[in-house]
Amino acid sequence: MTTLTYATRDxxxxxxxxxxxLVRYPSLTLMIIGMPVVFLLLFVYVFGGTLGAGLxxxxxxxxxxxxxxxxxxxxxxxxxxxxxxxxxxxxVAKDATEGIIDRFRTLPIxxxxxxxxxxxAAMAQTVFGVLIVLGIALALGYRSDASxxxxxxxxxxxxxxxxxxxxxxxxxxxxxxxxxxxxxAPMPLILLPFLSSAFVPTDSMxxxxxxxxxxxxxxxxxxxxxxxxxxxxxxxxxxWAIGWCALITVLCFWWATRLFGRVRAS
Amino acid sequence: xxxxxxxIEVTGxxxxxxxxxxxxxxxxxxxxxxVYALLGPNGAGKTTMxxxxxxxxxxxxxxxxxxxxxxxxxxxAVRRSIGMTGQFSAIDELLTGRENLRLMADLxxxxxxxxxxxxxxxxxxxxxxxAGDRRAATYSGGMKRRLDLAMTLVSRPRVIFLDxxxxxxxxxxxxxxxxxxRELLREGVTILLxxxxxxxxxxxxxxxxxxxxxxxxxxxxxxxxxxxxGGETLDDVFLALTGHAxxxxxxxxxxxxxx
Numbered sequence: 001m002t003t004l005t006y007a008t009r010d011x012x013x014x015x016x017x018x019x020x021x022l023v024r025y026p027s028l029t030l031m032i033i034g035m036p037v038v039f040l041l042l043f044v045y046v047f048g049g050t051l052g053a054g055l056x057x058x059x060x061x062x063x064x065x066x067x068x069x070x071x072x073x074x075x076x077x078x079x080x081x082x083x084x085x086x087x088x089x090x091x092v093a094k095d096a097t098e099g100i101i102d103r104f105r106t107l108p109i110x111x112x113x114x115x116x117x118x119x120x121a122a123m124a125q126t127v128f129g130v131l132i133v134l135g136i137a138l139a140l141g142y143r144s145d146a147s148x149x150x151x152x153x154x155x156x157x158x159x160x161x162x163x164x165x166x167x168x169x170x171x172x173x174x175x176x177x178x179x180x181x182x183x184x185a186p187m188p189l190i191l192l193p194f195l196s197s198a199f200v201p202t203d204s205m206x207x208x209x210x211x212x213x214x215x216x217x218x219x220x221x222x223x224x225x226x227x228x229x230x231x232x233x234x235x236x237x238x239x240w241a242i243g244w245c246a247l248i249t250v251l252c253f254w255w256a257t258r259l260f261g262r263v264r265a266s
Numbered sequence: 267x268x269x270x271x272x273x274i275e276v277t278g279x280x281x282x283x284x285x286x287x288x289x290x291x292x293x294x295x296x297x298x299x300x301v302y303a304l305l306g307p308n309g310a311g312k313t314t315m316x317x318x319x320x321x322x323x324x325x326x327x328x329x330x331x332x333x334x335x336x337x338x339x340x341x342x343a344v345r346r347s348i349g350m351t352g353q354f355s356a357i358d359e360l361l362t363g364r365e366n367l368r369l370m371a372d373l374x375x376x377x378x379x380x381x382x383x384x385x386x387x388x389x390x391x392x393x394x395x396x397a398g399d400r401r402a403a404t405y406s407g408g409m410k411r412r413l414d415l416a417m418t419l420v421s422r423p424r425v426i427f428l429d430x431x432x433x434x435x436x437x438x439x440x441x442x443x444x445x446x447x448r449e450l451l452r453e454g455v456t457i458l459l460x461x462x463x464x465x466x467x468x469x470x471x472x473x474x475x476x477x478x479x480x481x482x483x484x485x486x487x488x489x490x491x492x493x494x495x496g497g498e499t500l501d502d503v504f505l506a507l508t509g510h511a512x513x514x515x516x517x518x519x520x521x522x523x524x525x
Contacts, residue, residue: 006375013372017358017365024360024401099356103417106320107373108345 007110014117015124021091022125032087033129036080037136043076043199044069044140051200066141073137074154074225075198078218080129081158082193085165086186088122092173093182105261112257119166126162145231154228157241161221164245165189167252174259193218217244273298273425273456274319278328281314288314290480291328296456296473298424301447303471304460305504310477312460313353316429319458320350332425349423351415353430359403363394363413366402367420374421388416392446408439415446426450428459432466444469464504478508 022029043051044065052064052071061067095101095114104114134142146154169186176182195209196202196218202210213219220240227234234241274296281289288311296302304312317323319330321341329336335343357366367388371381389395392412397405402413411431418426428447432440447457447470461467467474468488476484476491484491484507495506 009375010373013369017361017369020365021360099352099354099414100358102320102322102350102352102354103356105322106345106348106350107421108342109373 003110007113007116010109010113011116011120014114015120018091018117018121019124022121028087029125029128032083032125033080033132035083036076036129036133039079040072040076040133040137040140043072048072054200054204056201069137069140069142070230071226072199073134073142074229075193075222076133076137077130077158078161078198078222078225079190079193080133081126081162082165082186082189084122084126084129085162085169086183086189087125088118088166089169089173089176089182089186090179092118092170093176093179096174097178101260111260112253115170115256115260118170119163122166122169123159123162126158126166130158144229146229147231150228150231153234153238154225157221157224157228157238157245160242160245164248164252167249167256171252171256171259174256192216193222196222198222217241217248220244271298272296272331273300273333274302274458275331276315276319276328277330279315279318279325279330280327281311281318281323281325288480289318289325292477292480292482294475294482294485296458298456299451299454300472301451301457301459301470303467303474304458304477305462305464305467305474306460306477307462309479311480312477313429315477316350316352316427316458316460320348320427321345347423348425348427349418349421350427351411351418351429351431353433355410355414357402357410357413357417360401362399362401363405363409364389364398366413366417370417370420376420384420388419392416393442408435408442411435411439411443412446415443419450423455425456425458428457430460430462432461432463440466476504476507483507 048065048068050064052058052061052066052068055061055064055067055071058064058067092115095104095118101114144150168189172185173182176185193199196213196216198218202213202219205213220237221244223237224234224241227237272295274294276292276294279289279292280287292311292315294302304315306312314323318325319332319337321337321344324338329338331337332344333347335347337344358369361369364385367385368381371384374381376384386395389398392415394409394413394416397409402410405413415428415431431447432443435443444466447459450457457470459466459470472487473485474488474491475482484494484503486494491503491507495503
């Protein structure tokens with residue numbers, strides 16, 4: 001077998017290990033999916049009436065809350081992906097602070113395999129989480145005008161983004177040095193969507209903030225997803241979204257595999 | 267033990283953490299099929315030495331070869347011939363004992379049937395057959411240590427590093443572990459272990475190296491060292507050669523046994 005097939009096989013072996021963890025630690029998955037669900041309910045039922053009225057054309061709408069659900073759902077799906085990635089930082093840090101990382105590091109396997117195993121498990125969890133959250137949104141009355149191609153595009157951008165933020169969280173998990181620090185390290189990642197077009201359109205923000213919001217990665221990602229789900233063409237947002245995801249993935253893959261060689265169990 | 271090729275060859279290894287020197291030029295050589303014990307108190311540099319040999323740390327200076335491969339420049343070749351059981355439990359507590367071993371067998375790229383057979387063989391050999399389907403988190407300290415060592419052995423490494431293998435174990439688990447080391451030796455494996463316990467080195471090692479503050483202050487068979495220092499036990503030897511007593515915290519044993 002070649003080096004590449006070995007690396008793939010080792011990643012699959014370690015994916016199985018991480019999936020077993022998820023099955024045996026169901027409260028973690030529940031917590032991960034709980035966060036976006038709480039945001040969904042909070043923003044639709046508490047803030048939704050008012051926020052919906054503030055959307056373009058919302059002041060004359062007969063049901064601003066329903067309009068806001070339509071606007072919000074893509075953002076909540078992105079939050080679900082971020083939430084899964086966040087938990088990966090914790091799982092990676094747990095490995096890194098225990099002796100098991102030394103065992104992996106003294107094996108003749110690809111450096112990236114234990115990390116890829118985590119990322120693949122996170123992707124499986126992302127698919128599961130997104131389907132559940134989407135199901136809840138549908139139950140609340142969310143409807144999409146997306147064609148099959150639109151749904152494929154939406155799934156694609158979620159996976160691409162999941163891949164990028166999970167590699168970022170793997171690196172953060174390795175860099176943080178403890179499980180506690182790892183649970184806090186991705187906090188900016190949870191807050192960043194608030195400074196984007198996730199919850200309100202950027203043109204409602206003060207100009208300085210709007211500039212930041214329009215130029216940070218979450219806005220093109222969320223706008224692309226929103227366009228796909230609304231049955232529109234995402235235009236240049238799609239390319240910005242793909243570019244950001246690719247850049248973050250490459251940088252964080254490099255950072256994480258470098259850290260993996262250095263981190264020592266304490 | 268008739269095999270006189272060298273399994274571990276260390277020349278002039280130096281390592282510092284920042285301004286603190288941890289190893290100040292270590293030379294040692296371990297013939298294949300023998301046990302070498304690095305004996306010394308906490309902070310002597312034992313773990314650092316093992317981590318360098320196991321490709322987990324790079325040395326600042328000097329070379330180390332395992333089965334002829336350089337740890338610095340040929341780490342993958344070294345990793346194919348070594349196994350390491352560190353001070354910290356390297357088992358996956360959410361998996362069962364059987365799953366832990368299977369994980370190692372899969373990562374060692376054993377064929378399916380071979381992997382299954384190897385897992386069952388090790389479970390039986392380490393007295394874990396009945397507990398094989400229980401999560402490792404439920405294991406006692408001695409069982410965890412045995413599983414840890416079993417995981418190291420899955421790939422049949424020819425050189426094994428054991429970093430304080432019996433620290434924190436009750437006397438019985440400790441004797442079990444000694445027995446396993448002797449069996450490995452009969453299979454021709456080379457073992458380098460670190461210990462703070464003088465009797466452990468005395469019991470197991472062909473060669474003992476006394477490590478003190480980053481230097482090997484004495485080396486020889488247990489008998490030679492005793493003769494050299496004119497003492498009865500390795501305790502006397504340590505005192506005679508370093509000017510201070512080895513500070514082994516054996517008290518852990520008793521507290522563990524009482525649990």
